Amino acid sequence: MSDFAISRRGVLAGSTFLLASTALPAALRAQTPTNGGRLIAAADSEPRNLNPAIIASNGVFFVASKIVEPLAEASFTGKDGLEPRLATSWEGSADGLTVTFKLREGVTWHDGKPFTSADVAFSALQVWKPLQNLGRVVFKDLEAVDTPDDHTAIFRFARPTPFQLIRNALPALTSVVPKHLYEVSEIADNPANTAPVGTGPFKFAEHRPGEYYRLEKYDAYWGEDQPRLDEIIYRVLPDRAAAAGALEAEEIHLAAFSAVPLADLERISKVPGIGVISKGYETLTYQLVVEINHRRKELADRKVRQAIAHAIDKEFVVKTIFLGYATASTGPVPRNDVQFYSSDVPTYAFDVAKANALLDEAGYKRGEGGTRFALKLLPAPYFNETKQFGDYLRQALAEIGIDAELVNNDAAAHQKAVYTDHTFDLAIAPPVFRGDPAISTTILVQSGIPDGVPFSNQGGYANPELDALIAKAAETLDPDQRIALYVDFQKMVAEDLPLINVAEWGFITVARSSVKEVSNNPRWAVSNWADTWIEG
Amino acid sequence: MIALRRFLRTPEAVAGALILAALLAMALSAPWFFPRDPQSIAGPALLRPFQDWTLPLGTDRLGRDVMAGLFHGARASLAVGLAAAAGAILIGAVVGTLAGFAGGLLDEILMRITDAFQTVPGFLLALAFVSVAGPSLATVIVAITLGAWTGPARIARAEVLSIRERDYVAGARVIGMHPLEIAFREILPNALPPVLALSSVIVAAAILTEAALSFLGLGDPNRVTWGGMIAEGRAVLRSAPYLSIIPGVALVLTVLGVYLAGEGLVETSATRRMNA
């Protein structure tokens, strides 16, 4: 736990300014919110399809979550870490076959039509289950949705499905789209995918490709005195260096998802009127993972994998690459997950001598020039940090006699090389932990996944024991038993190392201090910003 | 000798030559002064220049030695510049000679292909090529060559057209030399000087293009290049400007040196020809 404490302190030190503005808000909250104004946020990517019911990814949510709402949102204080949105209550049956949602009354779509249980049934059966990237897994056994009245939806599952899993999936997987617009034409080509219509606090106004998205206040929003803002604009700034300058020049108010490079945070935190905030990403933890191709003879040897784990100085990674804005990992579940995390796993201290000994033991002696064997290392191109870790890992491997050649690909080529063609030995991936191991984590080590599925086990790793454990946990209904199974899961993964978890990080928001109610829930950047306001 | 004296009399050319000599010395001595991998971590991260005399120019984000990067980067920049220029001139000379000498349909086809390459913006072509082929030093060189050979091809063709009808070519024909032999043994050597005059421009452009590609994240990750160093330093442009200024100055000086020396050479040879 010690390095955890250190890095947390680092995070806090980096955000002292913020402590004055949001983390200690008691004094400031007395300030009465003002209504109106335009918030301008930086966007570094430009998703064309803005339907979060089909594409449950943070790039889409960042814009679309203000327009289309889920049944419930993540919360720091609510029961089970949730607070109601379109559903006001949710309850699972003891046999795990039904979940009953009570829906909010008096909610209207942006085109004025009323929101009813038919919309929820349609979204669940026609969109989340067959079309959504994450929903296909979680809702695979959903058979029917009964709608006894306009404000009740009862989900019926063919096989027992843990209510805990459904609950944990509510914020990210249950964006509700209007049935009356989607039933008239094919869902995948529906115009509402690019100009979404929802029940959220803001309506979609326009998208100027390459320039901005504009959202306008929805006057008939159900939240009392919400939204506060008149307008949200996402300004497209593809250049990473641009966001910091734009904040300083007061051309934008807010840059989320670490759009300001970590290395620039210390400097910008000293600029008057700008705050650096590390809160608000607790349920979207990204994990820095070394993916391993077990088809490679050397890497199929557990000793070699352990040697690689010992060769990585996690503290260096956290301090130098993430500048303290990350935590060293112990296993496949991040430490900040209060439900599932277990520290009772085998750990791999940074120990080059031990790593070398393990490799000698495995029979890979140093050859000429001190090299044991060579391999190809493919860092994912999506983040600066994954690429930098690639540079570091190459050096770390050189220390133990493994000659790694870096191969930088763009996103499409990386996807093809790692997840379809498997032409890699080691890869560096940033998978997301979404509050429950069954949503997007077990798939990283489970066997039998078809080629081409991104962020899944494409390293040819197959462990029947682990597969059985994953299958059992997927149908265990009792929450405590389920947690116990996932504790075993963490132990088994850390022991056998199908992949190596190096670090986990949340992102950083940099905002002008005139923006209030920032980062007030654990997935704030992708929540609805209904209570956010701007001073003056 | 006269030419050398004339060259030495132009201060710009001398300055250019000195810069290039220094660059060459850096590139050649890099493995001797800095035998370790320049990408290995040598000290604490973001050490400022002139703090620690074992790391005179400081370290970057990961603690890599900037001085070692500068020396090894000189190798990469020179390699890219020279290889791309050599490739472009070779392809250009061959295509231009063939087109000019053969004439007719072959000329038409080759010149349309040249047109096509000239019509597509060179940088766009390089960008697409490297994205597709994956960034490595070799693909970067090929990508730059693809956009640079058209100039030499046109000039070579124009020269060949004017040489083709001269007496000694007619003579070679009479003694029954194979047309290809005539083209490449009699005509090409005489057409080459004006083509070579382009080389400094191509070398300089190649070094700049490599930097721009690296800036967009399309440099070879296994090698230190100045462009890559600038791109790395960009994230800390404001808090650690030295990280992008040092390789940036090296880049500007190199390009300037190549130009000045090249221009000096062209001018000297031009005056020599005029005097002869």
Next chain:
Amino acid sequence: MNRALRLIRRRLIGSIAVLLIVITGTFLLLEAAPGDAVDAYVVSVGGDASMIEELRRRWGLDQSAATRFAVYISSLARLDLGHSVAFSRPNLDVILERLPDTLLLMGSATALSFCLGTFLGIVAGSRPGSFRDRFLSIGSLALYAVPGFWLGLVLIVIFSVQLRWLQLGGIETIASGKTGAPRALDIARHLVLPVASLGFIYLALYLRMMRVGMAEVWRMDFVLAARARGIGRRRIVLRHVARNALLPLVTMLGLQSAAMLGGSVVIESVFSVPGLGRLAQEAVAARDTPLLLGIILVSAVLVIAVNLAVDLLYAGLDPRVGSSGEAA
């Protein structure tokens, strides 16, 4: 006039061949790329095997490359640029939306480098070898040696962040609702820095060409004669020397149009200008073959048109250029 028409006709016929080569080359290049449009799409959204297969079918990527190429060419023959997979809109619409910004940027940068370069070239070339000649030509070379993106980044820090005189990116103030003259002014303010970054690089080219050209003209008989007649230096410079040295620069203008378009890729990305260069980058990243083909095609047509215009201008300026004189 007749000569001009012949020139245009010849050029058009040649252009079709050139365009065909360009299209085939681009198509082959993207065909050789690892990963297709579906791979690029799946990276950002995730998905499983059946969805991936469905997408390939829907986007026609399950057909052979030859079939897709044939389909593309035949639709092109009907002047249909096809449909972008990444934008799910017609390519022509996507391209035309971005074209004006790029034209504005390139046009202004070309005008800047041409006018300023020519002017400074005259200043430098009117007294070859003087101090100001050396200063100008080395100074402009130094600018030419500075990578454009680096110049852009430094200008942003100085003028947008520190001094706050100018906007740091974009083409106009977002959703400002301005129209007419205020809007034009707004766009002009946004364009100052990107145009400067792009234009200053090419300044040296025109300056040095002008200077070299003037040095040559100085030695020509008619100038010597004019000097012998005792005509004032300034008058000789402007009326005789500069005028004759200007001709090759006009040709350069055409040749540089392709290079400018390439240079604007980086500048557009540094300054967040939503232009064609950035679109091309996005198209490559998304493996959107039809879109990239469309962009390359449009820019090729642009380059060909500029060159034709330059040739016509040249033919007008210099009567020696006939239809046979432009063999290459």
